[in-house]
Amino acid sequence: MPLFDLPLGELQQYAPDVPEPDDFDAFWAATLKQADATPVLIDVAPADTGLSLVDTWDVTFAGYEGQPVRGWFTRPRGATADLPAVVEYLGYGRGRGLPHERLTWAAAGYAHLLMDSRGQGDLYGNGGATPDPAPAAPGGPGVATRGILTPHDYYYRRLITDAARAVTAARALPGVDPGRVAAVGNSQGGGLALAAAGLVPDLAALMISAPFLCHIQRAIDLTDADPYGEIVRYLAVNREAEPAVRRTLAYVDGIHFARRATAPLHVGVGLRDTVCPPSTVFAAYNHYAAADRTVHVYPFNHHEGGEALHTRRQLTWLASRLD
Incomplete structure (x- = not known):
């Protein structure tokens, strides 16, 4: 894929005026208040992983409306002090998988708390x-359009609430x-981590790469790649739903969070990314409230960004913020 978005010099200055709903803060305050009415920890049970250098627990916590959300919690074996923690969120379509799959942060x-994504896990x-026990609401078959006609029914209201409660x-x-406590995620996980940072006070650090759900209106105008492509296909059939859909999406846009x-911010972005176009990432980055922020640009990479090189940069940066 050749470069298709704005030149890097323009991206670095790109801070569009994206209106937000007048009741944005009230909407999320009420949603979180309802979730916070339930004690957060439901169950913490040891998990047998076959690994000798880490200990893992199968965690269930109360997310949206107190509904149970699963996760893996892992610590270096033998650690006795209270440790800094990384809360990690997953990409679109992925579930928490097996506990030995993600060991970087514990190592x-x-x-490390890895949050499962409600109703996902079947794509890879x-x-x-x-x-996701929520009753069926009008919308398409994928979670990106589930309940998309109203912000109260929208799937990402539930998942973002889960993300905040994971912290x-x-x-x-x-x-x-x-x-x-730091939040980290790539793609959908990056969008969730950003939302959590906007909703939960006093996070120590935020690390996101190629975040989904940022400057959504531009994204659906710019790309047909999924998950945004699910919204495009829904609107191609439900043509009169566009005003309602755009209103709903405004409540979950990462720019507002x-x-x-x-929290100090570390970002990674590939300039050839058609999944989460670079201008949508820079729009959120340039609106970010904290002055302590860093972005690494990968001019020749797509949605994979800097991969292991970027992880190494994250490790170095996070140590300077948490240790």
Whole structure:
């Protein structure tokens, strides 16, 4: 894929005026208040992984409306002090899989909570364990359009609430220093981490790459690639639904969460990314409220960005913020 979006010099200055709903803060405050009415930890059970250098627990915490959300919690074996923690969110279509799949953060000495994504896990990987029990609402077959006609029914209202509650759960888990919690994610996971940073106070750090759900209106005008392509295909059939869809999407746009987030920020972006176009990433980055922010640009990469090189950069940066 050749370069298709704005030149890098323009991307670095790209901060579009994206209107937000007047009741954005009230909407999310009410949603989180409802979730917070339920104690966050439901179950923490040891998991047999066959690994000798880490300990893992099968965690269930109360997410949206108190509904159970699963996750894997992993710590370096033998650690006795309360550790800084990394809360990680998954890409679109992936479930939490098996506990030995994601060991980078525990191997680096952090406590690690990997949140499952409700109703996902069937596109790739090794499956998920969290159903989405919400009643059926008008929308397309994929989660990107599930309940998309109203912000109260929209799937991402539930998943973003889960993401915020995952931070609360991590802070309550044994062996975690609640003052040193970071959020991390790629693609959909990056969008969830950004939303959590905008909703949960006092995160110590935020690391996102190729975040989904940023400057959504531009994304659906610019790309047909999924997951945005699901929204495009829905509107191609449901032509009169466009005003309602655009209104719903405004409540989950990462730009609005970025305006409210204050944690130090580390970002990765590929300039040939047609899944989450670079202008949508820079739009959120340039609106981010904190001055402590860093972006790594990969001019010749698509949605994969910097891959292992970027992870190494994340490890170095995170150590400077959490240790």
